[in-house]
Amino acid sequence: xxxxxxxxxxxxxxxxxxxxxxxxxxxxxxxxxxxxxxxxxxxxxxxxxxxxxxxxxxxxxxxxxxxxxxxxxxxxxxxxxxxxxxxxxxxxxxxxxxxxxxxxxxxxxxxxxxxxxxxxxxxxxxxxxxxxxxxxxxxxxxxxxxxxxxxxxxxxxxxxxxxxxxxxxxxxxxxxxxxxxxxxxxxxxxxxxxxxxxxxxxxxxxxxxxxxxxxxxxxxxxxxxxxxxxxxxxxxxxxxxxxxxxxxxxxxxxxxxxxxxxxxxxxxxxxxxxxxxxxxxxxxxxxxxxxxxxxxxxxxxxxxxxxxxxxxxxxxxxxxxxxxxxxxxxxxxxxxxxxxxxxxxxxxxxxxxxxxxxxxxxxxxxxxxxxxxxxxxxxxxxxxxxxxxxxxxxxxxxxxxxxxxxxxxxxxxxxxxxxxxxxxxxxxxxxxxxxxxxxxxxxxxxxxxxxxxxxxxxxxxxxxxxxxxxxxxxxxxxxxxxxxxxxxxxxxxxxxxxxxxxxxxxxxxxxxxxxxxxxxxxxxxxxxxxxxxxxxxxxxxxxxxxxxxxxxxxxxxxxxxxxxxxxxxx
Numbered sequence: 001x002x003x004x005x006x007x008x009x010x011x012x013x014x015x016x017x018x019x020x021x022x023x024x025x026x027x028x029x030x031x032x033x034x035x036x037x038x039x040x041x042x043x044x045x046x047x048x049x050x051x052x053x054x055x056x057x058x059x060x061x062x063x064x065x066x067x068x069x070x071x072x073x074x075x076x077x078x079x080x081x082x083x084x085x086x087x088x089x090x091x092x093x094x095x096x097x098x099x100x101x102x103x104x105x106x107x108x109x110x111x112x113x114x115x116x117x118x119x120x121x122x123x124x125x126x127x128x129x130x131x132x133x134x135x136x137x138x139x140x141x142x143x144x145x146x147x148x149x150x151x152x153x154x155x156x157x158x159x160x161x162x163x164x165x166x167x168x169x170x171x172x173x174x175x176x177x178x179x180x181x182x183x184x185x186x187x188x189x190x191x192x193x194x195x196x197x198x199x200x201x202x203x204x205x206x207x208x209x210x211x212x213x214x215x216x217x218x219x220x221x222x223x224x225x226x227x228x229x230x231x232x233x234x235x236x237x238x239x240x241x242x243x244x245x246x247x248x249x250x251x252x253x254x255x256x257x258x259x260x261x262x263x264x265x266x267x268x269x270x271x272x273x274x275x276x277x278x279x280x281x282x283x284x285x286x287x288x289x290x291x292x293x294x295x296x297x298x299x300x301x302x303x304x305x306x307x308x309x310x311x312x313x314x315x316x317x318x319x320x321x322x323x324x325x326x327x328x329x330x331x332x333x334x335x336x337x338x339x340x341x342x343x344x345x346x347x348x349x350x351x352x353x354x355x356x357x358x359x360x361x362x363x364x365x366x367x368x369x370x371x372x373x374x375x376x377x378x379x380x381x382x383x384x385x386x387x388x389x390x391x392x393x394x395x396x397x398x399x400x401x402x403x404x405x406x407x408x409x410x411x412x413x414x415x416x417x418x419x420x421x422x423x424x425x426x427x428x429x430x431x432x433x434x435x436x437x438x439x440x441x442x443x444x445x446x447x448x449x450x451x452x453x454x455x456x457x458x459x460x461x462x463x464x465x466x467x468x469x470x471x472x473x474x475x476x477x478x479x480x481x482x483x484x485x486x487x488x489x490x491x492x493x494x495x496x497x498x499x500x501x502x503x504x505x506x507x508x509x510x511x512x513x514x515x516x517x518x519x520x521x522x523x524x525x526x527x528x529x530x531x532x533x534x535x536x537x538x539x540x541x542x543x544x545x546x547x548x549x550x551x552x553x554x555x556x557x558x559x560x561x562x563x564x565x566x567x568x569x570x
Contacts, residue, residue, distance in 0.1 A: 046070060047087075054124055057085060057133065068092065073136065076121075083121060087131040099130055106132045109203055114171050116164035118188060118201035137199050139191055140519070142184035142250070148518040150510070151257040151526035152285050155292075157196075158254060159322055161189075163315060164198040166247070170311035172203065173240040179203050180238065182246035183226040184253075191367055191520050224269040225249065225259055229302050232270045241304040244314060248299025248307070255292065256284040257526070260300065274302070292321045341372060341570065343435075345382050346417075348375045349570050350448075350493045357447045358454035360515055360550050366443055367520050372570040373440055373448045375494055376482035377419035377501060378431065380411040386431050394427060394558075401560040402427065418479040419501045419565040425533045425557040428504045428566040437568035439506040441523040442514065442534045442552070444569060449498070449537070450549035451491030457547060458490035458497045464544045469499035471547055477540040479563070494567075498547040501565035502535040509534050509554035532556050539563035 047070075051059045056078050063071045069088045076083045092098050109120035109132070122133035140148070142161070153161075165187060172179065179186075181202060190197045228245035231238055252260050260278030263269050278300050282288045295317050301307050308314040341349040349372035359366040386392060387409070394402050404422045405415065423431075425439075432438050440448070449458045459468055468488040470480045482496050489495045497503075507524040508531040510517075517524065532554035538546030541563050545551060555564065 047072065053085065053129070053131070054126075056122075057083065059085070069131075074133075076133070082136045084118075084134040084136045085124075085131050086134060087129060102130055105203070108177070112171075112175060112177075114168045116168035116198055116200060117172070117203070118199045134201070135199070137188040137190050137201075139189045142187035142189060142198065145189055145518060146184055146253060146257075148513075148516060148522075149257070149526070150513060150517075151524075153254045153257075154523065154525070155255070155289075155322065158251075158318065160196040161198060161254065162247075162251065162318065165200055165250075166311045166315040166318075168198075168200045169240075169243055169247070170315070172200075173243070173311060177203060178238065178240050179243050179246075180231070181223055181226075182243050182250070183223060184250060196520055224266050224273075225261075227270060227273055228304070229274045230304060232274050239304075240311075241307050241309070244299055244307050244311065245304070247311075247314065248296055251296045251299065252278070252281055255288055255296070256281050258284060289321055289324075292318075295321065340375075343374075345385065346379065347382060347568075349373065349568075350375050352444070352448050352492050355452060357450060357452045359443060359446055359450075362515065363454050364515075365519065366447075366522065368443060368447055369521055371440070371444055373444065373492070373494055374437075374567040374569070377496055377503060377565045377567040378428075379417050379482055380406075380420045381416040383420040383423070383431060384411050384416075386434050390434055392427075392430060392434075394424070396424075396426065396558045398424065398558045398560055404560070405562065415479075417481040417483075419482060419496070421479060421501055421562055421565050422560045423565060424560050425504045425555075427560070431566075432568055435568060437570055439504055439566060440569035441521075442505045442507040442536065443522045445497075445503065445505050445536045446549060448492050448494050449490050453491070455491070455549060457488075457549060458494070459488040464498065464547050469538075469547055470540045471499035471538060472540075472543050474541045477563075479540060497537050498549075499538050499542075500540055501537070501563050502539045502553065502561075503537045504564070504566040505534040505536055507534045508532070514552065530556070535564065 046062065046065075047059055049059055049061050053059065053074070057074045057076055060073045060075060060082075063073050063084060065071070069086055069092070072085045072087070074083050074085045075081075088099070088102055092102075103123065103125060106120065106123045110123065113119055118137060119135035120132055121135065124131040124133065145161075146153075169179065169182070179200070179202075182200070186200060186202045188199045188201055190199065226246040226249045228238070228242035231242050249260065261269060261272035261276060263272070278297065281293050281296055282290075295308075295314070299307055299314065308317065340351065343349060352368075352371055352373055354368060354370040356365045356367050358364065383403075387403075393399070401422055402424075403411075403420075406412070428439060455461065457464065457468075462468070464471055467485075469485055470477075479500055482500075484496075485499075486495055488498060490497050507513075508526070510524050510531075513522065513524045533556075535553050535555060536551075538551060546553075555561070
């Protein structure tokens with residue numbers, strides 16, 4: 001007799017799995033081959049890096065573990081590529097019915113392919129192991145993407161995120177395949193120079209467990225959150241419209257930042273899908289187009305006949321709405337370098353090409369589409385033209401500090417080419433609307449200052465000095481004319497990005513968003529109107545630490561300070 005090392009259950013000597021806790025009793029050294037070479041010691045629940053599978057795959061490490069099994073990163077030596085290997089947990093391998101179903105669904109997955117479905121390459125079945133070899137998608141899940149925004153997604157994100165998923169599901173449904181467990185954890189995202197590419201995975205996994213005791217005892221809250229009413233009540237009648245209901249939940253979460261039903265209790269969640277009417281998404285997202293709300297709520301109808309009847313129809317409906325509110329940005333590579341834009345007012349907009357750069361103190365990779373940023377901050381001369389043309393005058397509670405360095409409504413001649421200061425975020429955005437420009441996002445500002453090589457200061461690693469920046473003058477300091485520190489230009493030619501004046505960015509301040517937000521075009525415009533807005537670049541009154549390309553600060557939108565200005569983007 002043997003004893004389980006986890007729970008102490010007494011077991012027969014040749015037992016492979018513990019009947020008490022389900023632990024695999026199969027042990028293996030990292031170099032033992034599974035396949036043609038048999039070993040008296042067999043694989044444990046978690047296989048060690050270096051383990052060789054079927055003489056073709058070497059495990060590199062664990063990617064993740066779920067209720068069904070473990071996913072490993074591995075090297076395919078035959079085709080010289082990295083792959084993912086999804087193994088079934090030992091506690092499930094002991095059920096012959098689950099093994100048969102897993103094998104059937106795995107082989108079915110290998111018979112078809114789609115650009116937005118994780119490809120299945122190979123199936124491994126041994127007495128010791130049952131596993132599926134999959135395309136390795138290196139990127140976040142849709143769940144992680146949702147969490148990185150921590151709020152509603154910009155509408156411009158919906159097309160690249162959802163249209164690929166809809167195309168994949170349309171092809172699956174055409175083949176008679178119902179996913180049954182479409183949730184954000186089962187959508188992987190690959191991000192590259194051309195945008196976001198979703199890949200759906202884990203087709204048929206819910207079907208593998210259907211009718212077993214694991215169906216209810218092993219069900220996760222994530223699964224319940226996206227479960228159609230008929231999946232709860234009459235699962236034997238389930239068809240492709242259950243997937244359309246799940247897509248409705250995904251859309252709801254994308255445009256509101258939350259689920260239509262929120263509870264930590266599995267059974268309450270399932271009951272809500274059957275009985276409760278979801279709150280309209282506009283309750284949480286006031287600017288949501290009414291037609292988009294109608295489409296989402298139709299997907300969430302309790303009556304599956306009232307939902308869009310196929311993914312092609314749903315895609316066409318979304319396209320009609322999003323073509324008006326979120327036109328596609330160009331994604332095709334352009335080998336022609338864009339030219340600088342002369343605004344005709346003494347400032348120039350310089351191009352910053354699309355691509356990745358290391359952002360923040362952790363240097364996490366961020367991908368940005370191409371944009372233009374002004375060479376210099378907006379000057380008093382340029383801002384004066386705006387005030388004279390429009391008669392602009394703020395009326396907020398801090399308006400008494402507006403342009404406090406001017407004499408009445410006129411700027412002193414000596415300051416005309418200095419950055420404008422004593423302007424709030426509200427003043428800056430008003431100027432941008434008049435000029436047909438906008439404020440840069442925090443990520444755009446940092447890329448323009450830092451470059452793709454992740455430099456410490458816009459000019460490189462040399463410590464700040466009087467030749468490179470206006471800083472370190474808390475007493476008696478003042479702004480300097482733009483362009484005086486040309487030697488300190490950023491990799492894209494932008495000047496005055498360190499010292500002189502702080503510069504407003506479009507984003508509301510969220511350190512969490514900055515450190516852990518989305519990796520593709522992050523722009524934090526959500527949150528309370530009272531939230532402070534980000535400023536970057538340091539100022540003449542601050543020390544050298546504020547001049548680092550990843551240093552940041554934030555002020556309320558109506559603050560006006562003697563060292564607070566802005567530059568424009570396009």
